[in-house]
Amino acid sequence: MKTSTITSQTGRSSGLHSPVSPPPAPAPTPARPDRPPTTVPTTATASSTTPASGTGSDSTAGQRGSTTEELPQLGALIRRHRTRIGLTQRELADLSTISVRAIRDLEQNRVRRPRSETVRLIADALRLGPRSRDALQQAARNGRFGPLAESGGTAVPPAPPTALHAVIGRDREIAVIAEELASGSERLLHIVGLAGSGKTRLALEVAGLLHREERLPVLWFAFPSQGGGSDYVTSAETALAEVLHRCVAGLLGDTGPSPADPCGEDGPTLAEYLGDQPAVLVVDGAPGSPTRPERLARLLRDCPGLRLLVTSEEPWQLPGERVFLLTPLETADGEAEHECAAARVFLDDVRRVSPGAVAGADDLAAATEICRRLDGLPTALLAASSWLVLYDLAALRRRLAEDPTPFLDHLAVQENAGRYLAALHSRVTRLPDDHRMLLAALCTSEREEFSLDDVEDLTGSPLGHCGRTMRDLLVSGVVRTVAGPAGTRFQVLHLVRAACRAFPTA
Structure with a gap:
């Protein structure tokens, strides 16, 4: 699996090469009536190592083959070229057909990864020469990902939420999805499945793997209806939270930004934050299909490194959509039934609720039958195990055979009473x-x-x-x-x- 890396910067504008200061000139010899004062000329070596400043657009260190760490930040370059030729931000916006706000955000380094087309339009408007244009594009390519934290020059890509419980029985699914997203062979991967089948947990595991092993930024957006907080701890709020909300609302909502800008015009867009760099956007619990698919198509086109991972109950039926059906956990028959994935998940939780509940072969048989009755659906297994504070396994098995619906409510989560059965009915x-x-x-x-x-x-x-x-x-x-x-x-x-x-x- 090919590893993708992200170039980071320190967040401090290093400006041009630091000039090499010539040795201090000796004090002039006191004047004598018969001799003029003596001065020491600056040596040729000193002048050749001191870069020119303010001598034109092609005099920057980046244009002399400097390293990316020595390049000024993108905003400083744009501002320098603009003021050098006497343009206001409004005039540059008019010449480049980019909004004044976008110009201001770029110069203030609020957008660290602008689209290549944006950089080209600005370079054209500034009438930059080849070397100045290359320096501008290099600064844009090496800009930090917008919300990455600065820590001693080390940029850490945004991480997905932290799962509270291990995932069991999904090794094959995790491997397939992670490989397709890491390689970029799939840009829109949609995990679909019945409520309670573990779509969110699978997406968490895949996103965590891509973040750890591929160093990919993971932008996580969960719809409020998911309420997945019981199984994971959300990451701290980032500067991208508002941008993500605008973007997803624009993709899936009936109202919002114009089709010309899929993520809104009020501030930097997600495309401007991401640019060409690889990243994963997870949309968990999408309530429906995009109402304006052209916005999604433009987002994927403007961000060639973006992979979109979606979880919901129904496919979107869009071109290029890779539908991944997540079936319930295995409840295989056989002598080692208790070793199947569903039984392992159930027994793992049983030991937390009632450590002594599984005392022998009869209890294992009851546990595997419970898993079959609950179809190997993780949410149903978790809810049923909570009832073992009141029943033993044999009694719970009998009651589930009569009617499983009361046992779909977790005893410790009263506010979710009836929700799971209603979700099945809704589907x-x-x-x-x-x-x-x-x-x-x-x-x-x-x-x-x-x-x-x-x-x-x-x-x-x-x-x-x-x-x-x-x-x-x-x-x-x-x-x-x-x-x-x-x-x-x-x-x-x-x-x-x-x-x-x-x-x-x-």
Whole structure:
């Protein structure tokens, strides 16, 4: 995996090369009547090592092959060239077709990674020569990422929130997504899945991996409805918080900035902060598709290093979108059932709630059956384990077989009562009418598993239509595949069946 690095600066403008001071000239010899005063001329060596100042646009240290650390900050260069030719910020804005506010922000170093097109327009307006133009572009390329903290010259890329619990059973998913985002082979990766399947936790793990191993800045934006704070601690507020809010609102909201500027005109845009540098923007719990896809397309075009990682329950159906379906955790059958991913997650939490709950083989069997009843959905497993302060595993297993809906509420989080069941119901009601009708028929069937041929017989529809319908139900998360000796079969999730019973109109 190729590692991406970010060039950092100290945050202090180093200006031009420090001039080499010539040795102090000796005091002049006192004048004699027959001899004029003696002066010591400046040596040629001293004058050759002292850079000229104020002699034109091509006299900067950057134009003499200096290192990037010796270049002035971008804002200082722009201001120097502007004042040298006697332009005001308004006049430069008119000549470059860039707003006055953008010029002011650039000169004040509020935007450290402007777009290459912005730099080109300014260079054209200033009528810079080749060397001055190269110096301006070099300063722009080596500018710091806007909100990076300054610490002794070391810039630390923004980090994702800190997860409070280890992730279990998602190694393959993490590896695939991290590789695709790190390589840049996917620019818009969308994790979709049923509520409670662990999309946020997976995104956290991927983002943390990219931040640690690839040194990629991670910009995290979570919609308030997520309320994911129970599983992670958010990072401190950064200077990008307002810019991120404007940008995401502009991408997914009905109102906001004009299509010409996807992240708003009130201050620097996200594109201006990022420029060409690699970065990951995570949008967690997106409530719907972008209302103006052209804004998203422009953001990705203006930020060629940006990767967008989205989590939600439904795909956006946009060109270039890589849909990654996150299925529930494995609840495999076999002698070592308690070693499957769902059982490992459940038993790990059981030991926290009731350390002595698992005393023997019967308890392990009850635990694995509970995992099957809850479809291996992490949120449901976590809620059910909280009930072990009142039940033992055998009793909890019996009650879940009767009706799992009361046990979907975590005992320690009263404010979330009923939310998870409502989320399952909401997902079902958003399905197209014919999909809902098929789902209702499958729920009332005595069969727990069925094949595509069974669907064809049940609906009387052509095979192609049945195949597309089943694919949509799989992507929605209400149905899962079950591998077996008879080939690939399908199963409606137990909790979806329970939601349909609890809300018959679904």
